[in-house]
Amino acid sequence: MKFKDIEIRKNKNRKKISFEISSHGDIIIKAPERCSKKYLKKIYEENYDSIIEKYNLLKNDRNLLKLDTGFNIPYRGGQLTIEIRIAKGNYEINNQKLILNVGKHDKELIREKFIEFLRSETGKAVRALVDEYSDFFEDKINNIKIKKQEKRWGSCSSRGNLNFNYDLILMEEEFIRYVVVHELCHLYEMNHSSKFWALLQEFIPDYKMYRNIRKSVFY
Numbered sequence: 001m002k003f004k005d006i007e008i009r010k011n012k013n014r015k016k017i018s019f020e021i022s023s024h025g026d027i028i029i030k031a032p033e034r035c036s037k038k039y040l041k042k043i044y045e046e047n048y049d050s051i052i053e054k055y056n057l058l059k060n061d062r063n064l065l066k067l068d069t070g071f072n073i074p075y076r077g078g079q080l081t082i083e084i085r086i087a088k089g090n091y092e093i094n095n096q097k098l099i100l101n102v103g104k105h106d107k108e109l110i111r112e113k114f115i116e117f118l119r120s121e122t123g124k125a126v127r128a129l130v131d132e133y134s135d136f137f138e139d140k141i142n143n144i145k146i147k148k149q150e151k152r153w154g155s156c157s158s159r160g161n162l163n164f165n166y167d168l169i170l171m172e173e174e175f176i177r178y179v180v181v182h183e184l185c186h187l188y189e190m191n192h193s194s195k196f197w198a199l200l201q202e203f204i205p206d207y208k209m210y211r212n213i214r215k216s217v218f219y
């Protein structure tokens with residue numbers, strides 16, 4: 001991977017340089033504020049072999065999706081087979097197929113359309129669940145957003161704004177429910193106190209099995 005494709009994140013509190021792989025499979029260099037780009041490039045080149053080795057290992061380990069015709073993606077506990085069509089229009093879900101209509105066979109366009117699918121389908125699933133629990137939570141909700149979130153499935157602010165990760169639709173139905181109800185419960189308890197978990201347990205008795213599920217699918 002070329003140095004120019006790598007994201008550099010500087011932070012004044014950071015003391016050491018580290019190389020990480022983002023959930024989308026990009027290499028990120030985390031470095032102290034004072035490190036120059038030139039210096040980071042040199043360190044990167046010196047460590048190139050070991051970084052790439054770690055990168056490949058992680059990529060294999062993380063179930064990297066291939067966004068092209070004939071490949072499967074997980075979807076709400078089942079799966080869909082991708083079909084790329086050179087056509088106008090949005091995406092379609094039909095007969096266990098995810099049809100991505102794109103202007104031309106271009107990796108970036110396909111990815112954009114795929115993200116449109118994630119965002120829109122996650123939005124529908126989240127809103128349906130929120131409706132289901134509306135008797136209890138509706139008055140407290142201000143706004144719901146579906147967006148890219150690197151490290152979290154969802155978040156909730158004291159003003160009643162809920163955010164959800166657009167990758168949720170790739171997960172199992174019951175897990176999506178857990179994440180939505182978890183954030184809804186924060187509307188009453190803005191912490192992870194025992195009161196919070198007790199409230200969550202009222203809605204999801206077996207919530208413990210979902211607590212530590214991390215993302216395992218990347219694209």
Ligand SMILES: [Zn+2]
Nearest residue numbers: 182186191192
């Ligand atoms: Zn929480």
